[in-house]
Amino acid sequence: MRIGVDAMGGDLAPAEQVAGALAARELLTEDDRIVLYGRQGEIVEHLKVAGDWSERIAVVDCPEMIGMSEPPVEALRAKQNSSLVRLAQAHRSGEVDAMISAGNTGACVAAAQMHLRRLAGVHRPGIAIIVPTFHGPVVLCDVGANVNCRPLHLLQYGVMAGIYLNRVAGVEAPRVGLMSIGEEDTKGNALVRRTHELFRRRPEIRFVGNVEGRDLFRNSCEVVVCEGFVGNVCLKLMEGLAEGLFKALARELAQQTEGAFAMKARLALGALAARYDYSEYGGAPLLGVNGICIICHGSSNARAIYNAIRVSREFATQGVNERITTELTQNAGMGE
Amino acid sequence: MRIGVDAMGGDLAPAEQVAGALAARELLTEDDRIVLYGRQGEIVEHLKVAGDWSERIAVVDCPEMIGMSEPPVEALRAKQNSSLVRLAQAHRSGEVDAMISAGNTGACVAAAQMHLRRLAGVHRPGIAIIVPTFHGPVVLCDVGANVNCRPLHLLQYGVMAGIYLNRVAGVEAPRVGLMSIGEEDTKGNALVRRTHELFRRRPEIRFVGNVEGRDLFRNSCEVVVCEGFVGNVCLKLMEGLAEGLFKALARELAQQTEGAFAMKARLALGALAARYDYSEYGGAPLLGVNGICIICHGSSNARAIYNAIRVSREFATQGVNERITTELTQNAGMGE
Secondary structure, three states, rough: OEEEEEEOOOOOOOHHHHHHHHHHHOOOOOOOOEEEEOOOHHHHHHHHOOOOOOOEEEEEEOOOOOOOOOOHHHHHHHOOHHHHHHHHHHHOOOOOEEEEOOOOOOOHHHHHHHHEOOOOOOOOOEEEEEEEOOOOEEEEEEHHHHHHHOOHHHHHHHHHHHHHHHHHHHHOOOOEEOOOOOOOOEEEEEEHHHHHHHHOOOOOOOOOEEEEEHHHHHOOOOOOEHHHHHHHHHHHHHHHHHHHHHHHHHHHHHOOHHOOOOOOOHHHHHHHHHHHHHHHHEEEEEEEEEEEEEEOOOOHHHEEEHHHHHHHHHHHOOOOOHHHHHHHOOOOOOOO | EEEEOOOOOOOOOOOOHHHHHHHHHHOOOOEEEEEEOOHHHHHHHHHHHHOOOOOOEEEEEEEEEOOOOOOOHHHHHOOOHHHOOOOOOHOOOOOOOOOOOOHHHHHHHHHHHHHHHHHHOOOOOEEEEEEEEEEEEEEEEOOOOOOOOOOOEEEEHHHHHHHHHHHHOOOOOOEEEEEOOOOOOOOOOOOHHHHHHHOOOOOOEEEEEEEEEHHHHOOOEEEEEHHHHHHHHHHHHHHHHHHHHHHHHHHHHHHOOHHHHHHHHHHHHHHHHHOOOOOHHHHEEEOEEEOOEEEEOOOOOOOHHHHOOOHHHHHHHHHHHHHHHHHHOOOOOOOO
């Protein structure tokens, strides 16, 4: 398997992208390769520190790069020689078998949709993020690919995210909840009510009904579906709140306890932060595209890139896309 | 001022509602009264423990009550003698000057809209909740009254929530952000893009542009507006995540540290939880109705009811509604 990494995408690129790739060599089998897309000179500078890297890693020189806040579609059109566009093209033509980027999320989604197209049966791809909770992983889909959701899109997110969680995290028969503002069937907006009916007609999906934001942390279900706008707000809110709570708690502990205790408390906080660290899950796949596209957080470090490479291998070896196609083409026509 | 409390609304009613009312007597001036609506016999049982309560508290007997998960509109129609309906009617007719309920939120919103009607100039009422953050209070509006928002509704939420925060929490010239999925003006869904334009045309509002979920905790603005569906998902998500994080942290601390330290750590956690306790802000006002309607969390305890009574007094003495009417009628016609 050949795994393509956008070495120029992300706040810490290319240093952390390269470091992650170097570390991930231990995951590879004889035939696997990591291919880094970006400015060759810069990338090689970072590779050199590891001695002979060329056995497992290749570099494809791309002079341009897309900035984190450029308008996605315009940037893709204007920068045909950017690391991201070249990577997406390489994935389409089969030069690589997966693409990983921590760069501009909108541009990455657009590039993947444009070049890879959709899997048979899929109406709209969605980004699935695994949220580490105290009861185990919960996957939230979509967190930002699709802001104009129709009921069938949400239904398919439930199916695709369930397969992903099952194959990559080993969760058996995941329960699917529909994000709403009250558990009663009749609550929510028009999209939620119509989607609810659609789920009810599909007994093969383990649908638990509407769930609320807090149910993510209450062992109510393992998959939560919502439209991209809502999911993205949730994702950023969780990030901000967790970050803020940890900071406030560290301050509170420092005030209330003397030196030795404060140290231990910081260790406990650190252990907890590590256990619920998003980067351990290695980015979020764009489910439904005809390929493997893993989108990483902009601030990804080497560990996150390492894990994204691991996840992209599991995604392939576990046959996530094959399973999605089988499921969605078998049950086509039962939609809206 | 006469403050009406739905003594039967909430998971812990009527015990905590009555206890909160008893404690809140200390807030009242000579002419103030608290009026409890609900089953007189039960309420008086709880009042009796405090000795002579009748100087500051009155009870209005209402034989019916509306359950937490009853369909709002149907329940209001069927239960004309419920504590909530009688309270809303009493507020309309001027028998009380404020209504407080920790019961069925949907029913409370519907009862207030039905009986109190809207303030002059207001298109749609919205629930405003104060989120305690590390940089001070941030108000989020709407968190569930209005799932079919139009741009003008969101604009008015910005104005109303700003006035509320200014008058009740003393925040000077609050900055207003529009919840979206990226800070760029062009990001978001159709509602957000149109609302953004509307805000830009109103220089008297201190609009900072689009914000993301994490900006609630990053001192980006003091008011965040969003449609009710998104706001309600956010509210419940914050609740669930904070609860879950505190639990996980308590467990982690217990594992990593010996007895004396674990105790201190628990004290620190407790202090933090108290500082960021929603109940300190005393419920969320339904802004824009022609009256004072304070909606409390279903699990409200006596402290939360006490604070809701405090807030309803401040709401009146600070002239929040008068200010809203002035602001919105002055600037009417500049809308969509």
